[in-house]
Structure formats: C-alpha cells, structure tokens
Amino acid sequence: MMPRRLHGGAMQLSKFRSGVTRTTGPPRPFPGLHQLLIAQSLSQGGFAVLNLAMPLLAATVLRATPFQVSMVAASQTVAFLLIGLPVGVWVDRMRKRPIMIVADLARAAALAAVPVLWALDALTVAHLCGVAFVVGIATVFFDVADQSYLPHLVGTEGLVTANARLVAVDQTAAVAGPGIAGLIVQAVTAPLAVMVSAIAYVGSAFCVARIKDRQPEAVDRTPRDRLGRSILQGIRYLWGHPVLRRLVACSTTVTFCWSMGYGMLLVLLARDLGVSAVTIGLLFTAGGAGGLCATAVVGRIVERFGDGRAVVVSVTLAAPCTLLAGLTGPGARLAFVVCAQFAFAAGLVIYNVAQVSYRQRTVPGHLLGRVNATVRFFAWGARPLGMLLGGVFAEFHGARSAVWVGAAGTALASLWLLCSPLRGMRVLAQPSSESSVTKEAL
Numbered sequence: 001m002m003p004r005r006l007h008g009g010a011m012q013l014s015k016f017r018s019g020v021t022r023t024t025g026p027p028r029p030f031p032g033l034h035q036l037l038i039a040q041s042l043s044q045g046g047f048a049v050l051n052l053a054m055p056l057l058a059a060t061v062l063r064a065t066p067f068q069v070s071m072v073a074a075s076q077t078v079a080f081l082l083i084g085l086p087v088g089v090w091v092d093r094m095r096k097r098p099i100m101i102v103a104d105l106a107r108a109a110a111l112a113a114v115p116v117l118w119a120l121d122a123l124t125v126a127h128l129c130g131v132a133f134v135v136g137i138a139t140v141f142f143d144v145a146d147q148s149y150l151p152h153l154v155g156t157e158g159l160v161t162a163n164a165r166l167v168a169v170d171q172t173a174a175v176a177g178p179g180i181a182g183l184i185v186q187a188v189t190a191p192l193a194v195m196v197s198a199i200a201y202v203g204s205a206f207c208v209a210r211i212k213d214r215q216p217e218a219v220d221r222t223p224r225d226r227l228g229r230s231i232l233q234g235i236r237y238l239w240g241h242p243v244l245r246r247l248v249a250c251s252t253t254v255t256f257c258w259s260m261g262y263g264m265l266l267v268l269l270a271r272d273l274g275v276s277a278v279t280i281g282l283l284f285t286a287g288g289a290g291g292l293c294a295t296a297v298v299g300r301i302v303e304r305f306g307d308g309r310a311v312v313v314s315v316t317l318a319a320p321c322t323l324l325a326g327l328t329g330p331g332a333r334l335a336f337v338v339c340a341q342f343a344f345a346a347g348l349v350i351y352n353v354a355q356v357s358y359r360q361r362t363v364p365g366h367l368l369g370r371v372n373a374t375v376r377f378f379a380w381g382a383r384p385l386g387m388l389l390g391g392v393f394a395e396f397h398g399a400r401s402a403v404w405v406g407a408a409g410t411a412l413a414s415l416w417l418l419c420s421p422l423r424g425m426r427v428l429a430q431p432s433s434e435s436s437v438t439k440e441a442l
Helices: 031-061 066-075 079-092 096-119 125-154 156-188 190-209 227-240 244-272 277-295 298-305 307-327 331-362 365-379 382-397 399-418 435-441
Strands: none
Touching (some): 031 066, 031 096, 031 190, 066 382, 079 125, 079 227, 079 365, 079 382, 096 125, 096 190, 125 156, 125 331, 125 365, 156 277, 227 244, 244 277, 244 331, 244 382, 244 399, 277 331, 298 307, 331 365
C-alpha cells in the first residue's frame, strides 16, 4: 500500500528553528569527527590524483581513443546503477564503520594492481575499466555507510556542522587536488601516481579504524525481509515523503544534465579551443574555490534563513550560472568557465549540506542506509548516463552545443522545487512521527 500524502497538519515544525535541531547548553564535542575528517582528507586527496591519473594513463600510456577514455571514467560510477539499491539494504543490516574500512582497503588493493600490470607490460584499457569498476563498487559501499554512520557519530544536533566540515574537506581537495595531482603525475608517471591514491586509501582506512564510538552502533535485529522487499521499502519511503522525493528529483536532474555538459566542456576546451592541460586544471579549480568559500558560511546561512529557503534559493540562483560555460572562448573569454564553476559549486555546497543534513535527521535510523542508497542510485547513477548522452550529442552537433544543452537542463532543475510547496517553506518539514510515513510505506 502506498503511503498517504503528508498534509501540513501532519508536519512537525515546532522542534526546529531555521532548519536545525536546537539543544540547550554548550555543543557536545565529537572527537570521532576529527578522525573522520582526516580520513576524508586522505580519501579525497587520493581521488583527486586518481581522477587525473586514470584518464591520462589511458590516453597517453595506453593510447586509448576518446571513447575508451570515457568508458574508463564511466566505469567509476556505473556501480551506483548496478548495485546501489541492494547496498543500502546490506548497509542497514551491518555496522557501518567496518564497511568503510573494508571499502577503503578494497579500493587500495584494486589500484595496486595497476602499476604491477604496467611494470609487467600487461596493462590494457580493459584492465583500467575493471579496476575503475571495482573501485566504484567499493565507493558505493563507503559512501552509503559514511552518510548512514554520521548521525550515530555526532547525533542529530551536530549534523549541519559535521556535514559542513566534511564538505570543506572535499572542496579543499578540489582546489588543491588538480595542481598537486599534475605534479605527482609529472614526477612519477601516471601508473605510479595511481599507487599514491592506493596509499591514501590505506591511510583513510587506518583513520576510520581509530574512531572511538561513544556507544556501539545499533543494528536492526528484527526478522529480515527478502532483499527485493527491503529495497522496495527504501524506495517507497522516499517516494512517499513529499519533501525528499522533490529533492531527489532536483538532484538527479542537476547531476544528469551537468554531467552531460561538464564532460563536453573538457572536450571543448582541450580539442576545439586548444587550451593546455595545465590551464584547464587551473580553470576547474575555480569550482573547488567556490565550494570552499561556501563552506565558511553555509552553517550560518542555514541557521539564519532555514534549510527550506537554503535549498530552494541556492539551486535556483546557482544552477543557471552554468550557462556561462557555453560562452567560453579564447583568451579572456575563458573567465566564463571560472565564473560558471565558482558560482555553481558554491550554490551546490549550500544545497547539499542543507538537504543531506535534513535527510539524515528525518529518516528513521533503520531505513537510513536504504534511503541513502536510493538517493545515490538516482543522483549518482544519472552521472554516467549524462556523460554518454553528452558524448553522443557532441558527435552530431559539436561539443559547444552539448555544453549549452547540459547547462540549460541544469538551469531548469530548480523547477522541481519552485513548482512545489517547498518554495514557501522556511524550514523543511518532517513527519510528526516515524509511523506517519513508515508504517504505511512498509
């Protein structure tokens, strides 16, 4: 039975002011968060190196075609489409921290095979796709467990602060990553640079292992449903929640459309405009800079204006800025890319911190892994599809046209929020009790 619609009377707003849970007394310390931040720094640093080293390895060392390079990139995220939903069920049935440790070690082991095969002169594009796919599978487990573990680590009162700090780590890596990765690739070659990422993942696993929980993680011991029914529970909860389903629709549209435009923006700059790789790397650090600036104020924005206004206004103002990328050209016109990346990333950080914190706060703990996995399935699963569609469109109409189409779709994503009751919410509402959604949804 599908859940009934939640009307205004069924929403509980009195416990929240400006979209965050209010508590009395000084904020509680979260010592485990420090270790998680270090782990995230290592993980994101490894990803920054990997994000540059893998395509360069395919394109230069292996002489891969552009389509083969795109296949390597798509292999890193296609796992969200293939196993994203069942992973949420499995994560809900297990302790989250051990999952994160094993996922980090699995990523390191997979990447360690690359320099070994290269040294044996046996490395092929198929091997790279396989390694990228294994890394992607481990990333699905890590990400779902990470988002589901955070409420246990810091409690609901610390979610906005914790998410803001984690995003700050991500954006710092986005700013420094391209330049540092370029230096590593140039100094030790692309195959050995992949090993640097493997070492970073090992360091991340070590830091997660050192986290001391305030109390043992709760694991659902109730009789387990079949896998298919458990997956359906997460989907039904998400679909039956009037706020979350619109946020997911907006996030999926943004990811799909901007992936289409972003991938072809690289082609436009490198092939059509002849921009050097170093310059392209510097241009794309603007996105990390914008996101980093946003992390400094996102907590105050959510506190002052409410998470409802934060999510609606951020995506409404930031998403249309991607249209500036279509105006790029030689010389000074490259600044359009900087402006587009900076503004879009800044708005996206505010949007993500507010909506992820809301999801972690409002979804019942025994369903959080499944709901997080369902969100990832749609939002991240749209990424490889958008990249492939952008490539096909560019084959017939050119890279610039693909950038325009992708940016236009991104700009329209805010209609999911503007044409819904969310546009008038200062605070994103939540069910008055868990049963108002879950009992009929399940």
